[in-house]
Amino acid sequence: DIQMTQSPSTLSASVGDRVTITCRASRSISSWLAWYQQKPGKAPNLLIYKTSSLESGVPSRFSGGGSGTEFTLTISSLQPDDFATYHCLQYSSYSWTFGQGTKVEIK
Amino acid sequence: QLQLQESGPGLVKTSETLSLTCTVSGDSINSNVYFWGWVRQPPGKGLEWIGTIYYSGSTYYSPSLESRVSISVDTSKNQFSLTLSSVTAADTAVYYCARLRRQSNSWPHFDYWGQGTLVTVSS
Numbered sequence: 001d002i003q004m005t006q007s008p009s010t011l012s013a014s015v016g017d018r019v020t021i022t023c024r025a026s027r028s029i030s031s032w033l034a035w036y037q038q039k040p041g042k043a044p045n046l047l048i049y050k051t052s053s054l055e056s057g058v059p060s061r062f063s064g065g066g067s068g069t070e071f072t073l074t075i076s077s078l079q080p081d082d083f084a085t086y087h088c089l090q091y092s093s094y095s096w097t098f099g100q101g102t103k104v105e106i107k
Numbered sequence: 108q109l110q111l112q113e114s115g116p117g118l119v120k121t122s123e124t125l126s127l128t129c130t131v132s133g134d135s136i137n138s139n140v141y142f143w144g145w146v147r148q149p150p151g152k153g154l155e156w157i158g159t160i161y162y163s164g165s166t167y168y169s170p171s172l173e174s175r176v177s178i179s180v181d182t183s184k185n186q187f188s189l190t191l192s193s194v195t196a197a198d199t200a201v202y203y204c205a206r207l208r209r210q211s212n213s214w215p216h217f218d219y220w221g222q223g224t225l226v227t228v229s230s
Contacts, residue, residue, distance in 0.1 A: 001170055034216045036154075043203055043220035044154065050213060087154055091216045094167045096144075096156040 002026050004090055006099030012107040019075045021102045023088035028068045032092040035064055035073045038085045038101075047086075048073065078104070109133040111204050111221035119198075121230045125191040129204030129221060136185045137162050142207035142215045145178065145189045147200040148223070155200075159207060159215075160187055194228045201225050 003026040013019050023033065031051040036044035046055045048064040051071060061076045075082055083106055088099040115127035129143070136143060144159035158168040160178045168176050172191070180187040191198060201223040207215035 032214050032216075036217075043205075043223055044217070045220075046216075046218050049216050049218070050210075055218070089154075089216065091214045093214065094159070096159070096217075098146075098154040098156065101153040 002029060002090055002092070002095065002097050004088055004097045004099040006088055006102055008102060009100060010103045010105060012105045013078050014107045015078055015080060017078045017107075019078050019082075019104060021073045021086055021088075021104075023066075023071045023073075023090075023099045025069045025071075025090055029090045029092045031067055032090060033064070033066070033071045034089045034091065035062075036087045036089065037082075038087060044087060075104075109206070109219055111206065111219065113202060113204050113221050113224040115224065115226070117225060117227060119194055119226060119228050121195055121228055122193055125194050125198065125226055125228070126188065127202055127204070127224065127226070128186050128188045131185045131187075131206075134206070136180060136187065137182050140209055142209065143180065143187045144205050144207055144217065146203045146205055146217070146220075147198075148203070149197075149200040157189065157191075157202075196228050199226065199228045 005024045033051045035048040038044040052064045063074050085101050085103045087101050110132045112130045119125045145157040158178045160166045175192045177190045203223045204221045205217045206219040208218040209215035
């Protein structure tokens with residue numbers, strides 16, 4: 001199994017801040033990494049797939065990077081609607097593993 | 108517009124079998140572009156992949172649940188289903204059904220989710 005380690009588990013930030021979340025894979029997953037946003041009581045919403053491809057309709061302040069075993073999600077200027085929990089997902093070889101999630105809170 | 112709707116009992120007794128169905132509307136489950144899957148989320152915790160199915164019936168299961176899980180597809184009803192046997196309190200979670208999109212030369216990833224349904228396991 002591929003394990004995904006996401007950090008930090010909680011992040012306190014202010015509107016306008018630049019925010020970065022990291023996911024590390026236990027072995028190389030090439031670029032097969034996606035990011036999701038989840039708000040309380042709601043299903044996850046796809047933001048980014050294949051490490052850096054922005055899903056249609058997602059604001060350009062969201063960006064993804066990395067390769068191999070280390071990946072990042074960056075929000076360039078945090079907006080009020082961005083306070084939520086973010087999950088990474090590795091998807092390779094017909095196996096899927098989520099990170100533990102990062103809650104972005106208002107500072 | 109694509110909709111995925113989970114249905115099934117909200118309460119299951121310990122040691123019994125959990126059964127859920129996902130009804131897909133607005134798209135055909137008979138597609139060579141999409142896979143279909145189940146993910147769960149225990150209260151206050153992260154997401155856990157359970158399993159994935161292709162319309163042909165090919166299935167892929169989480170190693171940690173494989174001995175207790177079965178996923179099937181009914182293309183005539185545009186539905187796919189989950190069964191999880193011998194449940195315990197640790198299986199209490201919101202269960203989501205979801206679509207996975209496979210683009211050219213890529214593995215499939217989750218791109219659209221149902222609203223989720225809470226299943227509580229209790230004696």
